[in-house]
Amino acid sequence: MPTNEFRALYERLRRGATRSAADGRPGALRHVTPDRVVAAVAEVRLGRTVSLAAPIETVPSPDDPEPAVHRMTGPAPEGLGAEGLHFATDRFAMNVHGDADSHIDALCHVVLDGELYGGVPASSVTPEGARELSVDLVADGIVGRGVLLDIPRLRGVPWLEPGDQVTSDDLTGAEAAQRVRVGPGDLLFVRVGHRLRRTELGPWNAATARAGLHPTAVEFLAERRVAVLGGDGNNDTAPSAVPGIAFPVHVLAVQAMGIPLMDYLQFEELVPVCAQAGRWSFLCTVAPLRLPGATGSPVNPIAVL
Incomplete structure (x- = not known):
């Protein structure tokens, strides 16, 4: 995608987001109104809960050279068999924005031309x-x-290969095939099969090669007034479709439109449940850690069907 076309798309999406931001809610989350939350509860039919997060990793790999650190801090080995009361304790630390662990990007995460979403100066970070x-x-x-659109299912393959791009036509085609429609305030999840490929073939350097959305697919999010976007990869394709902009989908979604992104989720447990139920929409809850000032958080979204 030529840089000038990307910039034109960016300005168009940014202006559209600015015009519709009126009720004080941050970014696209303004579309998640109380009545839509109440309506989402009606999606629950089976009483089944499914995690959309992958287990946090603590072993280095090609896509996670600095994994999370989990250390037991107590009790001391000599105290394990001692009489009386003891507590098992531990400590945890992680790089939130990596290429392996499930996380949510806050609206302060993406900086373009010295600005965050809504023209907030980058100096605020x-x-x-x-x-x-x-x-x-x-x-x-x-x-x-929540709505899950399964692009490999649409194309008749187990996963998309690194570098492949999801288009707006793919998204509307998946809607038609799955008999579901994305609407205002929805949490949209797009499966590219990254997790399944990683499980079957092993990890690789996802920073340089991964499937994701083509930048023009973000227009679909704007037209449908999507509140949140989540993917089982990074949501952005690598190599990037735009010269000089490594993460164009992040720029368009987070910085231009104020849509929080969830990266590196996993849908392999959800897909068979949706397929068996014949339904690809569900109630979804997302509970980031309360980390004032943080640019993101590890996250464990829960689908309730």
Whole structure:
């Protein structure tokens, strides 16, 4: 995609988002209105809950050279068999924005031309944390109607190969094939099969080669007034479709439109449940950690069918 065409798309989506931001809710989350949350509860038919997060990894791999660190801090080995009360304790640390662990990007995560979403100056992100648009904006969680569009299922393949791109036609084609329609305030999940490929073939350097959305597919999100986008990859394709912009989907969704992104989720447990039920929509709850000033958080979205 030529850079000038990307910039024109960026300006168009940015202007559209600015015109419709009126009720004080941050970014596209304004579309998740109370009545839509109530309506989403009606999606529950089976009483079945399914996690959309992958287990957090602690072993280095090609796509996770600095994995999370989990250390037991107590009790001491000599105290394990001692009489009396003891507690098992541990400590956890992780790089939130990696290429393996499931996480949510806050609206302060993406900077373009010195600005965050809504024209907030990038200087608001300080060494002490982000003063605006941090993950604390969703401290009360995100609850709404989730919709899963399975692109490999549409194309008749187990997964998309690294570098392949999901188009708007793919999204509308998946809707038709799955008999579901994405609407205002929905949490849209797009499966490219990244997790299944990783499981079957082993990890690779996903920073340089991965399937994702083509930048023009973000127009679909704008037209449908999607509130959140989640993928089982990074949502962006690598190599990038736009010269000089490594993460164009992140730029368009987060920085231009104020759509929080969830990266590196996993849908392999959800797909068979949806297929068996014949339904690809569900109640979805997202509860990031309460980390004031943080640019993102590990996350474990739960689909309730």
